[in-house]
Amino acid sequence: MTYKISRRRFGQLAIATSALAALYEYNFAKSNIQALAKQSPAWQGGNIPKLTKVNVNFQVNGTKQAVEVDSRMSLLDCLREKLKLTGSKKGCDHGQCGACTVMVNGRRINSCLTFACxxxxxxxxxxEGLAKDGNLHPMQEAFIAHDGFQCGYCTPGQIMSAVALLSETCGKQDSDVAECMSGNICRCAAYPNIVAAIQEVRKGKVNASL
Amino acid sequence: MAGKIGESEQSAKYVGKAVNRVDGHSKVTGAATYAAEHKIDDLVYAALIQSTIAKGTITKMDTSEAERLPGVKVIITPFNAPRLSSKSTPSGRSLLLLQDKQVQHDRQNIGLVIADTWESASHAASLVKVSYKQTEPQVEIEKHATYEKLKSTTSEIGKQISAAGHKRGDFSQAFASGAHKVDQIYSTPMESHNPMEPFAVIASWEGEHLTLYDTTQAVFATRKTVAEHFDIPESHVRIISPFVGGGFGSKLSTWSHVILAAMAARKVNLPVKLVLSRAQMYGPVGFRPKTIQRILLAADKNGKLTAIRHDNINETSHFEDYVEASTHTTSRMYACPNLITSQNQVALDIGTPTWMRAPGEAPGSFALESAMDELAYELGLDPIELRVRNYPEKDPESGLPWSSNSLRECYKVGAEKFGWHKRNPEPKSMRAGKDLLGWGMAAATYPTYRMAANAQVTILPSGEALVQAGSQDIGTGTYTIMSQVAADTLGLPIEKIKFELGDSTLPRTPLSGGSMTAASVGSAVQLACQTALNSLIKTAIADQVSPLYQAKAESIVARDEGLYLSSDSKKGERLTDIIKRNKLKQVVGKAESKPGNEDEKYSMHSYGAIFAEVKIDSDLVRPKLTRMVGAYGAGKILNLKTARNQMFGGMTFGIGMALMEHTLIDPKLGRIMNADLAEYHLPVNLDVPNLDVIFIDEHDPHINPLGAKGIGEISITGVAAAIANAVYHATGKRIRDLPITIDKIM
Incomplete structure (x- = not known):
């Protein structure tokens, strides 16, 4: 894992953690007030958060989405379970494997480490938003041509990372690409082919950005 | 006769070529549908509750708090779980299914919460308070299989020989009189498969009929196991698994969560989705067991082996036997008249182990091929030379001739590519700058398996063909290679082939294990295509309007989307014309293809040689694999692109096994300590250097119609030993306990 990725992940984690704490504090306070009001023995546990629905508006692949989400819902689960965009994969739900990588405002992030709200x-x-008008993104083409996958489960995350990498600072060597891609695990280990696919797109860097 | 692959190489447009994956588009666009991604109406979510102790009894499960969480529908525990039929005699694994309150291993499934969302279900599962009466767990195989115990119990182990071992000649006498000897203990750790797609299932009942969207390497075995547990006919169960996000052996078995999901779906009368978290996969879905192996080798002064002994002990659970067959290939790897092998197990308070990529061969080859390297140093012989001197001209165990064996060529070609002749055998003699440089090698072998398989092909009036077989594609390229076989056999472009798999309602095939899918299913697909063509040929011959009227069937070949005379390439016609003129709705060919008695006539195996280069960082003593070459004789390679990739995969599994992977258990608590992908280290992109894969051109007419031996597992075999031998060459330290981490080299 690169320093760069680690730092970004740390940032994501920090934001997620503080948001989680804030939400729970809010929920605890609310449920405690309710518990006090009700004086019900059923509430004496005190730590049952009330289900909180949050309305959020964002664009996914250029389409405006207004969704009501459970405050505990990760962006990944929102994409997969709510919007039925199952291309982004859940491999570990802890930001350790990269299968859930998506781009938010042009930067790659682990969508399992951030709340939808x-x-x-x-x-x-x-x-799902990479191909335009039925034409695959050059990175998708390159992954097919270089056989940059086997089972395909990590592949969407690999490709999203690879596309983001094109506009990041990354050295020219294969080992540089391998390092920049080490946050995306491929247990089938198509790694040499993934590097070859990315290098091909980088060399002929035409229309390869989003 | 229509396109027989292997016989007429020129006619093969696809087989043997580097063809892009036919499912590539769906995988790079996110359209491929894995188990948890099937869109089912009215779905509810289940979350597992797992034990937080390794041994004991559950005395209470307080679900009151969890039940009050909004959205929670039902919580199933051993205190209220539906009883499964006692009439049934389930096949497959011994599963722990909430039928009693015993805890037998860490992370045992002890309950599940069903709720309307994943968030509510998983949150509620965390609120269930479990009380236990704990017992101290036994989780250390070393306590039962120390060097001394292994030595003293060999006679006991000897009793198991008829069940699991081999014996020939007189080992004891031969070893006693050996000129050069090795007697060492090797050990390999518990390893977790960690497929990228977690175990997941959607269970949906309609009356007494159950549909399971599962991630499995065995749709038919899953159907059988599930039907038996619910005491319903197999015909009432359908398993759907079109894409599997990696398995590596872990998904060959139907584990408890599959049955529990079906149990939950029946209870709430709604479809239930259950996805295991990464951490929940360390315990109830198998792992490669720890092995402790003792190897004794003796050789005469010329380096000819005179005695081999290989004893394996592995861990298993208290509720199911599992033998890691580490010694199996030892008996036929080298020509040696005196040999004894045994395999035994030690029951511990852990989950049941399972097959993991080259089960037996992977840990076994680490021990044997490390020992051979030690013997080479003992003799002062080059390790390749030692192996060549002990090459068996025929199977030393059965006495049968090899169906084909390219092992010596693998040594030669691999060594040339690697530059082995430049190696100074003296340990610590080679350097790359400040770093120590080590070169090591090992041999590899894996048996060629094949099982009966069925396939069906339907040629449509459009000129396209639908080819179907139950089977599975676990990333190995089944969709692609079967499409290649069908395209070449039918003489169609691959774009006109649609191959369907991953459904228990399709023709029956074996599980995706033992590196046998290509040989088994491929042979069936070929035969089904030939059957369909034969029916069309019959029609054409009898059709007065056809240019092939009254032609001899054996003189007709399928090519360029038509049937033509082999002697006159212009005489013939397109398949669509025959179908249209004869008003055929479709042409169907069904076939079962199964092995004959070839295994009574030949010993059938793949062989390979692996060469590894490691650098040992002079400051940090960190071993880094910098180069690897593997040369393999694995029969006909059906797709050079997917095969090369699959070899990368196996070799990388070997890198992980050699240098980083181990599932660690707290010896006191019996709990797994590194149950996630941050602490369970497996190779990431930068860990994998330039890998060179060479396939020896091997024609084996005996093994199966395609001549394919399978490559999924030989790819990992021998890799760990090659790396360990390279580490010895670099440092002079012989590491006999995997993984080879810095602390062991220092």
Missing amino acids: MHEGDEITTI
Whole structure:
């Protein structure tokens, strides 16, 4: 994992954690007030948060979405379960594997490490949004040509990372690309082919950005 | 006769070529549908509750708080779980299904919450308070299989030989009189498969009929296991698994969560989705067991092996036997008249282990091929030379001839590519700048398996063909290679083939394991295509309007989307014309293809040689794999692109096994300590260097109609030993306990 990715992940984690704490504090306070009001023995546990629904508006693959989400819902689960965009994968739900990588406002993030309700106004791009008018993105083409996958489960995350990498600072060598892609695990280990696919797109960097 | 692959190489447009995956588009666009992604109406979500102790009894499960959480529908625990039929005699694994209150391993499934959302279900599961009466768990195989115990119990182990081992000649006498000897203990750790797609299932009942969207390497075995547990006919169960996000052996078995999801769906009378978290996969869905192996080798002064002994002990659970067959290939790897092998197990308070990529061969080859390297140093012989001197001209165990065996060529070609002749055998003698450089090698082998398989092909009036077989594609390229076989056999462009798999209502095939799908299902697909063509040929011959009227069937070949005379390439016609003129709705060919008695006549195996280069960082003593070459004789390679990729995968599994992977258990608590992808280290992109894969051109007419031996598992075999041998060459330290981490080298 690169320093860069680690730092970004740390940032994501910090934001997610503080948001979680804030939400729970709010919920605890609310439920405690209710408990006090009701004086019901059923509430004496004191730590049962009331289900909180949050309305959030964002763009996914260029389409405006207004969704009501459970405050505990990750962006990944929102995409998969709510919007039925199952291209983004859940591999670990802990930001350790990269299968859930999507782009938010042009930067790659682990969508499992961020709550859906934190993305008001954001532009989100998932694997489903890469191909334009039925034409695959050059990175998708390159992954097919270089066989950059086997089972395919990590592939959407790999491709989203790879597309984001094109506009990041990354050295020219294969090992540089391998390092920049080390936040995306492929247990089938198509790694050499993934690097080859990315290098091909980087060399002929035409229309390869979003 | 219509396109027989292997016989007429020129006619093969696709088989043997580097063809892009036919399912590639769906995988790069996110359209491929994995188990948890099937869109089902009125779905509810289940979350597992797992034990937080390794051994004991559950005395209470307080669900009151969890039940009050909005959205929670039902909580199933051992205190209220539906009783499963006692009449049934389930096949497959021994599953723990909430039928009693015993806890037998860490992370045992002890309940599940069903709620209207994943958030509510998982949150509620965390609120269930479990009380236990704990017992101290036994989780250390070392306590039962120390060097001394292994030595003293060999006679006991000897009793198991008829069940699991081999014996020939007189080992004891031969070993006693050996000129050069090795006697060492090797050990390999518990490893977790960690497929990227977590175990997941959607269970949906309609009356007594159950549909399961599962991620499995075995749709038919899953159907059988599930039907038996619910005491319903197999015909009432349908397993759908069109895409599997990796399995590596872990998804060959039907584990308890599949039955529990079906149990939950029946209870709430709604479809239930259950996805295991990454951490929940360390315990109830199998792992490669820890092995402790003792190897004794003796050789005469010329380096000819005179005695081999290989004893394996592995861990298993208290409720199910599991033997890691580490010694199986030892008996036929080298020509040696005196040999004894045994395999035994130690029951511990852990989950049941399972097959993981080259079960047996992977840990076994680490021990044997490390020992061979030690013997080479003992003799002062080059390790390749030692192996060549002990090459068996025929199977030393059965006495049968090899169906084909390219092992010596693998040594030669691999060594040339690697530059082995430049190696100074002296340990610590080679350097790359400040770093120590080590070169090591090992041999690899894996048996060629094949099982009966069925397939069906339907040629449509459009000129397209639908090819179907139950089977599975676990990333191995089944969709693609079967489409290649069908396209070449039918003489159609691959774009006109639609191949369907992953459904228990399709023709029956074996599980995706033992590297046998290509050989088994491929042979069936080929035969089904030939059957369909034969029916069309019959029609054409009898059709007065056809250019092939009254032609001899055996003189007709399928090519360019038509049937033509082999002697006159212009005489013939398109398939669509025959179908249209004869007003055929479709042409169907069904076939079962199964092995004959070839295994009574030949010993059938793949062989390979692996060469590894490691650098040992001079400051940090960190071992880094910098280069690897593998040369393999694996029969006909059906798709050079997917095969090369699959070899990368197996070799990388070997890198993980050698240098980083181990599932660690707290010896006191019996709990797994590194149950996530941050703490369970497996190779990431930067860990994998330039890998060179060479396939020896091997024609084996005996094994199966396609001549394919399968490559999924030989790819990992021998890799860990090659790396360990390279580490010895670099450092002079022989690491006999995997993984080879910095602390062991220092």
